[in-house]
Amino acid sequence: MQKTEGEDRFSLLTDDILLSILGRVNITTAARTSVLSKRWKHLPWLLQxxxxxxxxxxxxxxxxxxxxxxxxxxxxxxxxxxxxxxxxxxxxxxxxxxxxxxxxxxxxxxxxxxxxxxxxxxxxxxxxxxxxxxxxxxxxxxxxxxxxxxxxxxxxxxxxxxxxxxxxxxxxxxxxxxxxxxxxxxxxxxxxxxxxxxxxxxxxxxxxxxxxxxxxxxxxxxxxxxxxxxxxxxxxxxxxxxxxxxxxxxxxxxxxxxxxxxxxxxxxxxxxxxxxxxxxxxxxxxxxxxxxxxxxxxxxxxxxxxxxxxxxxxxxxxxxxxxxxxxxxxxxxxxxxxxxxxxxxxxxxxxxxxxxxxxxxxxxxxxxxxxxxxxxxxxxxxxxWLLKEVQIxxxxxxxxxxxxxxxxxxxxxxLRTLVLKDHAPCGECEEIGALPRSERLPAAELFPKDKEGQDMVVKQLIRNMADCHVDIIFGI
Known part of the structure; x- marks a missing residue:
């Protein structure tokens, strides 16, 4: 479809695509789109x-x-x-x-x-x-x-x-x-x-x-x-x-x-x-x-x-x-x-x-x-055990x-995958002034965020394990 002068790219889309977009916004936003142009006027009232x-x-x-x-x-x-x-x-x-x-x-x-x-x-x-x-x-x-x-x-x-x-x-x-x-x-x-x-x-x-x-x-x-x-x-x-x-x-x-x-x-x-x-x-x-x-x-x-x-x-x-x-x-x-x-x-x-x-x-x-x-x-x-994935x-x-x-x-x-993730930050702990985890635990017991620390953890985990095929992933 060729774009005419002054016509926006969204308006060139078919009704079903535009309705899919409108279905992802709240009702007030969807209703406001009806005043954008004649092309949009009827769309909010076609939502299924x-x-x-x-x-x-x-x-x-x-x-x-x-x-x-x-x-x-x-x-x-x-x-x-x-x-x-x-x-x-x-x-x-x-x-x-x-x-x-x-x-x-x-x-x-x-x-x-x-x-x-x-x-x-x-x-x-x-x-x-x-x-x-x-x-x-x-x-x-x-x-x-x-x-x-x-x-x-x-x-x-x-x-x-x-x-x-x-x-x-x-x-x-x-x-x-x-x-x-x-x-x-x-x-x-x-x-x-x-x-x-x-x-x-x-x-x-x-x-x-x-x-x-x-x-x-x-x-x-x-x-x-x-x-x-x-x-x-x-x-x-x-x-x-x-x-x-x-x-x-x-x-x-x-x-x-x-x-x-x-x-x-x-x-x-x-x-x-x-x-x-x-x-x-x-x-x-x-x-x-x-x-x-x-x-x-x-x-x-x-x-x-x-x-x-x-x-x-x-x-x-x-x-x-x-x-x-x-x-x-x-x-x-x-x-x-x-x-x-x-x-x-x-x-x-x-x-x-x-x-x-x-x-x-x-x-x-x-x-x-x-x-x-x-x-x-x-x-x-x-x-x-049929265990394939562990996440901590x-x-x-x-x-x-x-x-x-x-x-x-x-x-x-x-076991093929081991995912190790840090604690998610807690806004309520921060709000009451609770000590962050980094100040409550020894440095050696904190989540390893750098490659050197992560490599050390992996080395400790697979020590004395022959043919270990577990993929150890450090997540956020």
Whole structure:
């Protein structure tokens, strides 16, 4: 196509390419392009995937108190944008809608009918809905969470059609009764595949029991949801479960019928009263492919095991053990590899963050750090490891880490790649004036950033190893 005088190169692109570009910017930017020229005027209204977020209409990052003053104005603009885009529904074919909004004032009474009509006529074929909290989770009290629950419940009851095409739902700061939670999330949202809950619970550390044999849910994510226990009794299509920040006094999970579960992520800052649990008991009859355990440095919150883990780990391909305290021995992690000889990728992340809390507060909350007492020599599976790649984040050439790495290299004959990475800088540690790692560790135990130091580490690791074929990479 020949470029005419005064025509920009972007305008020469075909509609599908321009729409692909517009799909990567927020809705306000996409809408503004319609005034560039006649060539662009119709394009924003041809988007097949539409994302409208209330925060795009806020005047920038705001404090909790200041943001409340702008939420009303943001929702007014969001409502106007939804009305404008959905009013041209005859130009759409099977729109995928991603919507993030606040349920404040009477805006839901305008948005609800607009969405219901668009869903009814087939304009919207599936939707991703996020109902945001007006406050950050740490600033919410029970009254705030009850009010949010009332707003969510009222919106869904008034506009039941909105639930019919929900494939993804995110809720923030909601206090449900167990019955109401299950009714909305599983009885009404029949197409729901991805559920994200942040600071949502059933009150009083009560257990949340999920029995939804007809559910299409594939992914369940919980972020700082303080439940007494999560009992997944029946979710036939669940593949991924992530619980970030559980604080249960006992084992956080139990499973019933979850034949498709393949990925599990657990993060816990275990308090002083927590005695740990046996992972094999939680994973009874489960065959995972991807397991991530994040300890936040304080405790391992797992009771020592060995061969009991073999059934649950028989299909494991990737294992990640994150946020292990810097001074903890790492040899105990070999128990996991011995129980999971099929693991091909093994990630270890070392934890050291003075910013987490003061030593006094940490002692009151978590008690004394106790080094792992898992005994590697008490358990051997006798099977060949399939391990191909190991990555250690927060590496330093201290004796216990070097001993651990050499033990892995000697045992894993299939190992081909070893990635050693430094700690990522922590802005919060710097903000409180915590001493940088370089001032807390001897120079000989710092991450080697120059070639001479890296060559020395490699030499130490492969010492007395004949025919070592491991590619040792130093990352950032």
């Amino acid at each position: 995937e539409l994302t409208i977020e209330a925060k795009d209409f806020l005047p920038g990052p705001l404090s909790c108190s200041a943001e409340a003053q702008h939420i009303d104005a943001a929702m007014a603009l969001l409502t106007k944008a939804i009305r404008s885009f959905l009013a041209t529904h005859q130009r759409f074919s099977s729109l995928q809608l991603k919507l993030k909004l606040y349920l404040v004032d009477n805006y839901s009474d305008t948005i609800g009918p607009l969405l219901s009509e668009a869903i009814g006529v087939g304009t919207v074929k599936d939707s991703d809905l996020s109902i945001l909290g007006e406050k950050e989770s740490e600033n919410c009290n029970d009254e705030d969470m009850l009010q949010q629950a009332s707003s969510v419940d009222g919106f869904f009851r008034a506009y039941t059609g909105v639930l019919d095409c929900l494939t993804r739902l995110s809720l923030y700061n909601v206090f449900f009764s167990e019955r109401d939670m299950n009714h909305i999330l599983f009885d009404c949202c029949k197409q729901l595949q991805h559920l994200y809950l942040s600071n949502c619970d059933t009150g009083g550390l009560a257990a949340w029991k999920i029995h939804a044999p007809d559910s299409n849910l594939i992914t369940l994510e919980l972020d700082m949801c303080f439940l007494g226990k999560l009992e997944v009794l029946h979710l036939p299509k669940l593949e991924r479960l992530r619980w970030d920040g559980w604080m249960c006094p006992n084992a956080p999970l139990s499973f019933g019928v979850v034949p498709c579960l393949k990925e599990l992520y657990l993060l816990c800052g275990a308090a002083v009263y927590f005695k740990g649990f046996k992972l094999s008991e939680v994973l009874r009859d489960i065959r995972l492919r991807d397991l991530t355990l994040s300890f936040q440095g304080e405790k391992l919150w797992l009771q020592p095991e060995g061969k009991q883990l073999c059934p649950a780990f028989s299909n494991l391909r990737k294992l990640s053990l994150l946020d292990i305290y810097l001074e903890f021995d790492l040899l105990w992690t070999l128990v996991f590899l011995e129980a999971a000889p099929s693991v091909e990728i093994f990630d270890v992340e070392i934890w050291e963050h003075p910013c987490a809390m003061t030593p006094e507060a940490r002692g009151r909350t978590f008690g004394e750090r106790t080094k792992p007492d898992w005994k590697m020599y008490e358990f051997s599976n006798g099977k060949e 984040t927060g590496f330093s050439p201290m004796d216990q880490q070097m001993t651990f790495i050499r033990a892995v290299m000697q045992r894993a004959s299939n």
